[in-house]
Amino acid sequence: MDTVLDLPPPNKKRRIPKACAACHRSKLKCDERRPCTRCVQSGTTCVWHEKTQDPVAERFERVEHAIRALNERIDVRDTPIAASTGSTLDRPQDTAVEHTAVDETSTTICGMFSVRQPAIRDVIASGVVLESDAQTWFAFFMAGCDRFVPVFDPKRDTFHSVRRRSTVLFDVLITVGCMAASGSLSKAFLSLYQVVKQHTSDLTLHDSGHCLESVQALLVIASYSDSCATILDTAVRASLRLRLPETVTLVYTSIAQGTDAGSRTEKCSAEQYASTRTWHGLVLLDQILSLDGGKARSVTVAVPRRVRALLSHPHCSMLDLRLFAQVELNELRASCHAAVAASANGGEQVLHQTINGCLLDLSMWHSEWEALINRNVSGDVENTVFVVNLRIQHAWAVLTLQLRALAASGVENLAVMTDTQRALAFSAKLAAERHLELLLTSTPAAPSPGAPEEHTICLRPYASNFRFAMEFVWAKNVFCVLIVLRLAILLGDPVSTLSRRLQQTQDFLDELKKVGKGANMHYTQILSQIAEKCQRAVEGSVEASADLLQESSIPHEFLLGWNFPGLNLCYLPLDWQDLFLDFDPLD
Numbered sequence: 232m233d234t235v236l237d238l239p240p241p242n243k244k245r246r247i248p249k250a251c252a253a254c255h256r257s258k259l260k261c262d263e264r265r266p267c268t269r270c271v272q273s274g275t276t277c278v279w280h281e282k283t284q285d286p287v288a289e290r291f292e293r294v295e296h297a298i299r300a301l302n303e304r305i306d307v308r309d310t311p312i313a314a315s316t317g318s319t320l321d322r323p324q325d326t327a328v329e330h331t332a333v334d335e336t337s338t339t340i341c342g343m344f345s346v347r348q349p350a351i352r353d354v355i356a357s358g359v360v361l362e363s364d365a366q367t368w369f370a371f372f373m374a375g376c377d378r379f380v381p382v383f384d385p386k387r388d389t390f391h392s393v394r395r396r397s398t399v400l401f402d403v404l405i406t407v408g409c410m411a412a413s414g415s416l417s418k419a420f421l422s423l424y425q426v427v428k429q430h431t432s433d434l435t436l437h438d439s440g441h442c443l444e445s446v447q448a449l450l451v452i453a454s455y456s457d458s459c460a461t462i463l464d465t466a467v468r469a470s471l472r473l474r475l476p477e478t479v480t481l482v483y484t485s486i487a488q489g490t491d492a493g494s495r496t497e498k499c500s501a502e503q504y505a506s507t508r509t510w511h512g513l514v515l516l517d518q519i520l521s522l523d524g525g526k527a528r529s530v531t532v533a534v535p536r537r538v539r540a541l542l543s544h545p546h547c548s549m550l551d552l553r554l555f556a557q558v559e560l561n562e563l564r565a566s567c568h569a570a571v572a573a574s575a576n577g578g579e580q581v582l583h584q585t586i587n588g589c590l591l592d593l594s595m596w597h598s599e600w601e602a603l604i605n606r607n608v609s610g611d612v613e614n615t616v617f618v619v620n621l622r623i624q625h626a627w628a629v630l631t632l633q634l635r636a637l638a639a640s641g642v643e644n645l646a647v648m649t650d651t652q653r654a655l656a657f658s659a660k661l662a663a664e665r666h667l668e669l670l671l672t673s674t675p676a677a678p679s680p681g682a683p684e685e686h687t688i689c690l691r692p693y694a695s696n697f698r699f700a701m702e703f704v705w706a707k708n709v710f711c712v713l714i715v716l717r718l719a720i721l722l723g724d725p726v727s728t729l730s731r732r733l734q735q736t737q738d739f740l741d742e743l744k745k746v747g748k749g750a751n752m753h754y755t756q757i758l759s760q761i762a763e764k765c766q767r768a769v770e771g772s773v774e775a776s777a778d779l780l781q782e783s784s785i786p787h788e789f790l791l792g793w794n795f796p797g798l799n800l801c802y803l804p805l806d807w808q809d810l811f812l813d814f815d816p817l818d
Contacts, residue, residue: 349433349440353398354405354426360419365405366390372408375699380454381554382447382512384546387501397444399430403451410455411699427452431462434469441469443506450512454701460526463516467529470513478506486540504546511538511558518561519703522568523631525794535562542607549608552617556600557624563596564628568635575639579651586636586655590629597625615674616692623693626666630711633659634796645721646804653722659797660718666711667735670694671742694742705743705751706788709758710795712736716765721802729769736762757786 354360360368369390377383394401406423413419431452434445449466453459470476482503513530520526532538538555541547567589574585601621608614637655642648645656674692697705712735719732736758743755789795 346436347433349437350398350426350429353394354402354423355394357426359422359426360405364409364419368405368408368412369393370408371412372404375696376407376411376451377550378553378696379699379701379704380451380512381550382450382509383550384505384508384548386548387505393444397442397448399434400444400448400451402426402430403448407451407455431456435465438465438469438472441472443473443475443502443509446470446473446475446513447509450509450516454516457702459516459702460520460524463513463520464529467513467517470510473506475506475510478503479510482507482544483537483540486543501546504544507541508551508554511554515554515558515561518558518565522561522564523703523707523794524792528565532558532562535559539603542603549613549617552600552604552607553620556603556621559600560593560596560624560628563592564631567592567628567632571632571636571639575636575641579649582636582639583651586632589632593625593628593632597621612674619669619672619674619692623666623669626662626669627707627711630659630662630666630714631796633662634714637800638796643799643801645800645802656718656800657722659714660722663711663714663718664732666708667715667732667739670708670711671735671738691742694739695745697743698746700751702751702792705754706793707795708739709754710789710793710798712739712758713761714797716761717798717800720765720768721800726769729765733762733766733769736765753788757788 350357355362355365373383373385373388377385393404402423406420406427409417409420409423430448434441434449446466446469449462449469453462453466456462514532517526517529521528536559538558541551541555570585570589571582574581601618604614604617604621608617633655637652637659640648640652640655642652645653648656670693671691672693674690715732716736719729724732740755740759740762743752743758746752786798789798
């Protein structure tokens with residue numbers, strides 16, 4: 232609430248319109264009992280009178296006095312908090328205060344306006360959730376969501392440590408974990424979501440109080456938000472204020488000089504590496520949104536291969552391999568896409584040579600990083616999960632490269648494509664099929680203590696973790712399956728092949744439906760509708776097959792939110808009789 236001060240009127244200034252120079256300089260009033268020297272010599276007395284002050288000026292004096300008084304109160308109130316945390320956005324919790332769902336203060340400005348200050352208490356202290364539920368949802372985040380936002384260290388970022396260091400980050404992790412555990416339509420998540428909305432507003436409004444944890448909070452919010460690009464750039468701006476790039480440079484320099492463990496304390500080294508990990512997390516999301524979402528690039532990595540040097544840091548974790556591998560891959564993808572765009576006007580032979588060079592670079596990345604994972608990741612189950620994820624990333628890079636090259640040729644109609652262009656479409660189809668098969672790869676789960684070997688459960692490690700995934704992961708994998716079905720129809724695959732692809736699509740849909748209802752289920756609905764159309768075409772509907780061949784419309788979820796190539800491909804023959812000859816569902 233705004234603070235109203237009952238202040239006395241300010242002292243009115245006095246002036247001396249008819250006074251001697253000495254009295255005028257000293258501003259002292261002489262009288263008959265204590266005349267000044269000049270008055271004694273001249274035998275006179277200075278004449279004084281009071282002037283009524285201007286009402287507007289008097290009001291401004293009152294306002295200035297009120298602001299000074301409020302600033303003094305704020306300084307007194309915030310001094311112990313700032314001393315313990317260094318930021319007004321991330322304060323320790325005071326569990327003795329009264330619990331309220333909304334915790335706000337305000338500062339009066341110019342007597343007419345007030346600005347909300349950041350919330351002080353977290354969702355537990357405010358009574359929004361129970362501590363037991365918060366612990367469950369925090370554990371849920373660290374059991375799967377951290378793989379999609381790999382900037383946390385399970386040894387450093389524990390429940391009590393995060394709560395002590397940052398109200399904002401703690402509430403954000405609890406909220407995302409609740410979404411993964413209970414769904415985005417649950418009552419608990421909707422309540423927590425309102426808190427995160429206020430935190431997002433606070434972090435945008437009061438950017439002077441940012442710390443590393445607030446940058447991490449913004450990164451997580453951006454990863455699971457519809458306004459991901461805007462919030463991400465806010466996080467990047469905050470990281471620049473904290474000089475995170477300079478910290479990353481220091482870490483690289485210390486590794487190159489071999490002085491990481493000798494010249495700094497263990498705590499300093501851990502904090503600097505946490506900053507390095509967070510900075511690369513920002514870079515990764517910026518890469519994803521620029522390569523596959525149409526966002527303008529905010530950060531560019533000069534020499535992406537150097538991220539491998541960070542693997543030798545003593546604080547490097549297994550999740551860091553996933554993070555640094557993707558940062559290097561996406562920078563390589565950006566270079567490949569730029570090379571393809573530059574060679575598009577040089578003729579088919581130049582484009583073909585460029586694509587082959589890019590494919591070689593992607594293959595080298597895949598083989599080298601798989602070797603790094605085999606050396607650094609212990610445990611058969613964990614190793615298998617990392618390798619499957621790496622192969623999916625490689626298949627996605629090859630698929631989008633082929634489709635970008637096909638789009639650069641400027642031809643969308645397969646009926647009029649040259650042999651080279653059709654070869655590109657066929658290569659893209661193979662990469663998409665490889666991607667789909669990897670999504671459905673089954674691996675044995677970690678056995679329960681004392682359980683017999685025959686009771687070992689096989690899981691699909693990638694598809695089964697979709698409950699933890701951000702929207703981009705849903706969108707890109709559904710897009711991949713759509714491309715498999717679309718190119719199978721356009722390139723005239725036999726019915727037996729189409730039937731197998733439709734069965735794989737149904738298996739993938741079953742995995743998505745296990746997640747339950749939520750914000751990303753519309754992607755499941757899109758895929759289900761396309762699969763039904765393809766099923767009708769396979770079962771012998773000539774009209775359905777003709778519609779699929781001609782259709783080049785793009786679902787608005789992909790058209791507005793993402794920049795995936797290939798969904799505008801179609802088959803429109805110059806001779807309409809060929810439309811029915813090229814696809815025979817009874818073949």
